[in-house]
Amino acid sequence: MTDAQLLALLDNGLRQLQLQLPEGSNERLLSYVTALQKWNSAYNLTAIRDPKDMVVKHLLDSLAVSPLVRSGSLLDVGTGAGLPGLVLAMVRPDLQVDLLDSNSKKTRFLVQMTAQFGLKNVRVHHARVEQAQLPPQSQIISRAFASLSDFAHWCGHLLAGDGVLLAMKGLYPQDEIAALPAPFVVRESHALTVPFLDEARHLLVIGKQAA
Template sequence: MSTPQQLLHQGIDQLGLTIASQTMTQLECYVAALQKWNAAFNLTAIREPKDIVIKHFLDSLTVLPHLKHDTLLDVGTGAGFPALVLAIAQPQLQVDLLDSNSKKTRFLRQMVAELALNNVRVHHARVEQANLPPQAQVISRAFSSLADFCQWCEHLLAEDGVLLAMKGQYPQAEIDDMPVTMRVLSSTPLRVPFLDDARHLLVLGRA
């Protein structure tokens, strides 16, 4: 059986991504730190090291080829998924991480410091109360329904900005409930290495 570290390397190869050795070291440190903090602070319900690599890290990396701008806001980021992983993998990407849970934002700030990430800012706030400049890309992963995602984040979105929603099965019922001010621009199936579960990336824009 592969170790979590080997799974991370193999999964990145399967995704066709080119990751520098220093970046791989940062990702491995992030995996180790998450396991350590999770034991004390319950940052994520997923606890098995291999599941953490597959369901958090590799799942996050599947969206990397689909980012169209050099800035990204992650709302309800939790322990940093997907955007902290994306910020490590793509250092030229400027990332803002937003979460209302102080334990999680404390962990995120620790990671930013430990990994010397100059392209990441952490914000402790509720998304509907966040005071940030208009964003070109706002992403969420298992954060809320599409209707809530649109409602809570519309004030953060630039006029031509997009919402990126990472979902499991194609969420037709959620799409039907979206506000009329927003529409689905595209839907892309995602394949996570070593995982059979369905994954989709929906791109939403103003109607």
Template sequence: MTNDLWQGQLRDGLATMDLSLTEDQQRQLLAFLALLNKWNRAYNLTAVRDERQMVSRQLLDSLSILPWVTTGHLLDVGAGGGLPGIPLAIALPDRRFTLLDSNGKKTRFLNQCVLELGLSNVEVIHGRAEACTPEQPFSQISSRAFTALENLVTWCGDLLANEGEFLAMKGQFPDDEVAALPAGWQVKSHRSLAVPGADGDRHLLVIARAQHSQ
């Protein structure tokens, strides 16, 4: 019954958001959600426990930033239960995704997802952002419910290319966090995100280095 419910919610949600995914991609998304639901009981990966809300608050919410993912290789910091990284990787199989988290239980779950879902475009790193040393900086870094914007740019700024941008997913527009951004950083743009079936506000903030500091 749950899978039928999820299948209908996903199909209708994608149509509302004008996102076109293949049947295989939709099956992968639902398989990911089933894994997340199963592992969440032991690993506390997400606060969402109501199965009727999972498609909206986990899959559709993650996919709501799809139009702004323009890079060929995205870093998702504080990847946690794989949101938004895993749904984005399923939707964009020709792009690469690196998922970074300091919690060993969560990265074990992410590695299991990669294995079971056959996600050859996903790499999982267990570690802290400050200790991460990629071969080259990323042009886009996503974060969802990870930390305050000030911490995001402070901890992860060295991982971002000079002309790169953070895709920071938030609930209500975080006026206080924007005001607390360190010198040299600015909100390049922001969007209100429409997520079918989700209550409350959702926002995407695109954060980049201030032009005068480049």
């Protein structure tokens, strides 16, 4: 697809999601896709190679959760190439986003993207999540990072008392929900529709139950 066709695809998807992004966001998001393609050959950032699929499965998939993410701070664990955290940070200046990954090649890419796009609301951390030393977080998000049980176990020490885990999942993970350790409970479940993607998507909001 040409750049113009990719831009039209993104525009169409954003209309379907009913998202209005700050001026210049669309072009910046496509520049990110271009950089992803460029770095991918050497750094193996994502298994998706086709730019059209990157727009749908990376950009629109990440942006679909934006209305459900509160303003303030957001920690993205196992962020990989910056999904969804970097994408959200690019279009949500009201968010302070921390990107965490244990893969040094991926965090190197994230540092470069943060500088290239002048993102003052992004910090990049190279560490394993269970060893990360960060202040208590109000929101921690993950995209296909781990089972819900592992997500809660590994990130529990980083979560503020009233904070929430935001788990991006495909099919509704009934078995994973049943295996959640106390005191974690699912507070909300949202079925998402990602434009041009014929696959199930859910966002689960998980918090600690009061003793």
